[in-house]
Amino acid sequence: MKTLGGVVLGSLLLVGCGGGGGGSSSSGGSGTGNLSGLPDPGGVSSTNYDPRQLRAQATFSNSTVTGSTIVFALTYEKDATRLMSVDDLDEIEVLVDGTPVVLTNMYGFLYSYDMPDHASSYEVSWKRDGEVIASTSFDGEPAEIPLTTLYDGSGVQFSWVEQANTTYRFVIPGLTCTDRSGNNEHFSHWENDDLSKNVVEGGSYYVPLSLFNNFTEDQLRATYQTCFVSLDVTGEHHDINIRDSGYQMKGIAMGSGVELLTIF
Known part of the structure; x- marks a missing residue:
């Protein structure tokens, strides 16, 4: 959990603080200038929120410990650390070379999907009631970072x-x-x-x-x-092409290395 948590925490705070412009992307912006203006319903159930109040993030990481995964997170527009439970009418769809990939693990409200080797396209969509709200895609796999x-x-x-x-x-x-x-x-x-x-x-x-x-x-x-x-x-990775559908979705491709050394 430390490995996955470190990577995703880093990427969530990276985007929340305005960084993370990796890759060639068609994103419509970070979302900070696209606030809905709607009242905060509170709670962590995604379907209590208007879709315009939520931001999706797909972190495609390749770790020396956990391997290659895509982790999906849905957060409140004004607080990147308020993670949502994807409930009821909301759905996450992950396709690798056009083939659906099933959910591998859940870590709290982080949704993790193991990725197969040697694919050429990776797509992530967030849907509500069957309609795509936001999506992103990657044309390559990030490299792990041995330390x-x-x-x-x-x-x-x-x-x-x-x-x-x-x-x-x-x-x-x-x-x-x-x-x-x-x-x-x-x-x-x-x-x-x-x-x-x-x-x-x-x-x-x-x-x-x-x-x-x-x-x-x-x-x-x-x-x-x-x-x-x-x-x-x-x-x-800035040489992986990432195509975000708009400000409500952010795709990030990053390798990861995690190491510990016992000093005594």
Whole structure:
């Protein structure tokens, strides 16, 4: 769940903060200038909302852990983190080379579809009462991002091979430790509230232990039995053609790498 959650959280906040212009797209805009002006009905059932109040997002990701998936999310127009349950009259349709793909998993209100290898077209539609409200399509599959790690006693260097026409970002570095009673404690660091600013160039990112409460390894060893550092890296592909039907649908194609290194 950490892997999928990291990728989708990154992409949701990326779009919500105005980033994420990847690929060649026919989208009619981000939607921030297309608010419905309708009252907020509240709740998380999609059919309680007028379709004009909702925004759909299809994140096509290829992760080193979960493989190739398309994850669909439906959110409120004024809050990209208010995820909707796709209920009753609403329907998600995913086609790969024209063949329907069934839902693989649900993580809360994130709808995940495993993708087959070597396809040439991927289409996602959001329908209400059988009518298409918004859609997007991709003409290629993003590449996963294998990460290598190196610990130098003070922090962990995460490295990867960069691809052309790809924007790399880190999501949220984490430190997870287990004390001698078996209790886990997790520390995370938000560099920016706007994740679109977390751009990394040069194929590497260094996570010092001091990022988390100014810890040193000696301090951690005095309290915990074991600790590991983790990082999610995404790569937004700009050479995959993405055709959004309009402002109510956003397609994003991104590779993903997730790695953790136990420091003791």
